[in-house]
Amino acid sequence: MLELLAPAGSPEAVTAAVQAGADAVYLGFGDFNARRNAKNFTLEELTQAVSYCHVRGVKVYLTLNTLLTDRELPAAAETAAQAAQAGVDAVLIQDLGVLRMLRQAAPRLAVHGSTQLTVHSLEGVRRCAELGMTRVVLSRELSREAIEYICLRSPIEIEVFAHGALCMCYSGQCFFSSVIGGRSGNRGLCAQPCRLAYGWGRKADGHPLSLKDMSLAGHLQELRKLGVKCVKLEGRMKRPEYVSIVTGIYARAIHEDREPTAEELRQLEAAFSRQGFTDGYYLDQKGPEMFGVRQEGEDPRELFAQARTQYLSGERQRVDVTFYAMVRPGEPLQVGVQDGEGRTATAAGPVPEPARTKALDREAVEKQLSRTGGTPYRCEKVRALVEPGLSAPVAALNALRREVLEDLTRQRGTPAPTEVGAFHAGVRYENRREHPVLTCSLSRAEQLTRELCALGPALVSLPAAEAAAHPEAVELALSQGCRVGVTLPRVCWDREREALERDLEAVRSLGATDALVGTLDLMDAARSAGLTLRGDFGLHVFNAQALKALKHLGFASATASFELKLAQIRDLSKCIDLEVIVYGRLPLMLTENCIVKNHFGRCNCQEAPMLTDRKGERFPVVRAPGCRSEILNAKTLFLADKPEYRRAGAWAARLLFTTEDPQTCVRAAERYLGRGNWAPRDFTRGLYYRDVE
Template sequence: MLELLSPAGSMEAVAAAVQNGADAVYLGYGDFNARRNAKNFSREEFAAAVSYCHLRGAKVYLTLNTLLTDRELPEAAKYAADASAIGADAVLVQDLGVLRMLRQVSPDLPLHASTQMTLHNLDGVKQAADLGLQRAVLARELSRDQIAYICERSPIEIEVFAHGALCMCYSGQCFLSSVIGGRSGNRGLCAQPCRLKYGWAERADAYPLSLKDLSLAGHLQELRKMGVACVKLEGRMKRPEYVAIVTGIYAAAIRENREPTAEELAQLEAAFSRQGFTQGYYLDRQGPEMFGVREEAGKEPRELFARARNTYQSGEAARVPVTFYALIRPGEPARVGVEDPQGRVATAEGSVPEAAHTRALDAPTVEKQLSRTGGTPYRCEKVRALVEPGLSLPLAALNALRREALDALSGQRCQPPPRRGGTYHAGARYENRKDPPVLTLSLRYAEQLTAELLSLSPALVYLPLDELCAHPDKAAGTPNTRIGVTLPRVAWDREWPQLLEQLRRARALGVEDALAGNLGMLSCVKELGFTLRGDFGLEVYNSQALKQLKRLGLRSAAVSFELKLAQIRDISKCMDIEMITYGRLPLMILENCIIQNRAGHCGCENPNVLTDRRGARFPVIQAPGCRNELLNSQKLFLADKAADYRRIGLWAQRLLFTTENPKECVQVTRRYLENDRWAPAEYTRGLYYRDVE
């Protein structure tokens, strides 16, 4: 049966989820999770939540799924060790450095790959399995045929989102909130700028980045048949009544092997929606009908919410089936035992029964008394009573034995599992490089790679894989400059035959370096003999992540552009690192083509610019696979700050060329080689000099 995983932003939401049938809840303990604005639990609250859930047969998953700095890892290690000792059933992670830390402090604690890891193909799931993760939460953009393909071949459990808010960008790859507002979605503080107005002309008059909420109600049986292990409900920021309604509807449908009724679907929409729901990604039918906004935000379905509150504020759902045993024999203390579905047994012993003077105790009477479990989390499924004739025992004594046995069973159910513990060690510290960084370039189009650009002798030039294969003459390079390929950050399994063919062609052309920005791209690149280099999509935020990537065979890695220069300086660099020092930073990668949504047809060959409410203009360009990439309105420019980034231990500084023409690429490169005085009319320093929340 599908596991149903519900959100819990408060203790009340925990009760709402569990009393309405959730098999597990996910919640935050401490400040290191992807919903830091939700009410995160104190230690006492977290322990209470774990006990509450375990008593009632539900699991608790801790969200530790944000990027952490080296300075934050020791504190996160304390939270993780605490959560493991309290009895958390698993931890969701994004950061490879956090994963490495968790293996030190709690090697027996199960780990799940958060959707923030951007796992969207089979190789990515296999890589997660190799890293020791027991479950992967797939990207919400995947269609049902791709989910089925992965489920059929995955070595670990697969979890999919079934209901709730959809991010416009692939989770874990969105930098819009951090770059324009200093609040990072990868750090748990997304300000949701995608829900604001934007426009294609000079006016921001529409909502081209605001997707409707997802709802896979109606496809639950299909997901079960695919082999999906768990369906997840989104909503840790939402109120407990919402959690109760959505959990109850999904739980009933799963338990009864059916889909939600029309009435239940109406209740889901009343609880929360953005002009209805969408199944566009799942059905592989993208388009403008997938978009919507929240209407009448102040209107509350009071009657529906009142009924929902009643489900978790009035009594127990009696979720746990138990079997009672009773032994009533002369000359021996009366004994009652109780057994739960996991085989735990608790017993209680009472007074010795007396000889009956009037009516003797019989088995049906014992069974009736023991089955009265009202007001507890338990449901009596069976009673096996051996009652010898001619004996008397007060019914109050039987009731006391039942309560004592259930209390003892509850104590067992709330006991945390035995687990090994450990201490977090940052490990050996590597000295920073003293020599200045070499210059590398990322190009978007083959036409940007000119003889004039190569004459400036950058150490390495990356071309998109598809561009290089379309222009094989560009693979030659020079004695001073190697040509490498950039792999797509997103490539579904159905795109892999073409991807692998292109990689083989590039290798045959003599290309040796491959830049990969997703875990799902690493193994194939290594197997084909490329030198593996990590792109910004791998989200290197700390020294432990670098160590993990080195173990995976990477030669170099780009650090996150959400880090400050001082934080990059302080990273212990066990391998070469790159830093982006110029270009329009990529803010979003979109599965839904907003260019086609606007025009009704493909238009990637033309300039496309999205305008926000303040008049800032964000270019939208094509990404591999007919996807879109939203770029920053201003170019990152640091050529006049070379003294700052040259002393932080970089192997390379990278110039990121996207919308620039060939002449501009040469001009910018000369400026960074200090052979020019050029500067853009408008520019940003990015996040390298300011704190990101």
């Protein structure tokens, strides 16, 4: 049966989820999770929540799925150790450095890969398994065919989102909130810029980035047959009443092996929607009909009141137990109980007396012991040995039933001893003293000119498909003594992999030597082609432990997250070469939905149309591999006149060329080599000099 995983943004939401029928809940404890604005739990609240859930047979998963700095890792290690001792069943992570930390702080704690890892292919899942994860949450954009392909071959459990808000960008690859407003989605404080108004002309007169909430309420039986282990409900920022309603509807449908009824679907929409729901990604039917906005209006008071009454007024009986009783002459009355995991509790009462009128029989004992109303327990069977001619007070049987159930509750709610340890950052590596070399990543073959190569970049990279389609560009660069690499797509579904592998074979045969890899999903493809692995920004290097993880995976270099300040990059202990992006229009969103086609009705992203926000800022939209859209920053990152990046201990400073014409690429490279005084007309310093929340 599918596991139903419900959100719990508060202790009350835990009660709501459990009483509505959730099999597991996920919650935040401390400051290191992707919903830092939720009412995250104190240690006392966490301990109580875990005990409450475990008594009722419900698992608890801790969200530790944000990027952390080196200074934050010791506190996160303490958080993880406390959570492990409290008895949480697993922890969700995004940061590979956090994964390394967990192996020291809580080595026995199961780890699940968050959707923030952007795992969207079988290789990505297998990589997570090799790293020790027992489950991974797939990207929400995947179709049922893609999910099925992965499930049939996955060595670990697969979890998918089934209901709730959809991010416009692939989770883990969005930088819109941080670059524009300083609040990072990768740090748990997304400001949801996708819900704001944008337009394609001079006015922000639409909502082309606001997706409807997803709902797979009509596909639950199919998901089970595909091999999905767990379906997840989004909503840690939502009210407990919402959690109760949505969880209850999905729980009943799953446990009764059916789909929600028309009335239940109506209740889902009443609880929260954005002009209805969408299953477009699951059906592989993308388009403008997937978009909607929240309609202002009052909450459904009556529906919420019913939900609140339901989860506060009663106890859902969900834990099957077996009772045992023995009534023999001259011996104390014996009652025991056992749960499905083998825990037992026993108690003794008064010695039965000879019956004066009606003797106690087996049916009477079974009747009293099976009265478990008001408790989490459901009497599955009673095994009683009752010798004839004896009498015992009914009140004594009831008292013994309560006593053994209280003892069983204590056992079930007490966490098992677990191993915890201290986190040690390890040896520190000295920074490079020399200035970084210059590297260039390009988006189009026409940008790779003889003039640019003559400036001597240490590495020039083209998108894999672009390099394969323009061998003359690769040959030109090699003839000028440049080292050539390819940039791999951050998203490449399994159905797209064969074409990519052909491109990699072609560029390797031309003489390309390196591959910029942006997620865990394409490491093997690059390695099989004989290319040197270099980590791109999509891998989120935020701390020294992440660098060690990438070194262990075979990377020769990595790219520092551009959500770090330069001072933080300087302070990183660099066990492998580190690259810093110092120029270019930073990527803000990578979307499965082609927002250009949604508006214009045709693909014309080669023209880089501009998306306009409420302040008149204009964001280029370019094509990403797989006919996806990538939204770029309105302003160009520019640091050529700032010396600090040269003193950050990096191996390379990268110029990220996207919409630039060939001449601009050359002028920008010359400026970073100290020639001339060129600067872009409208530029930004990015996040390198300001704190990101």
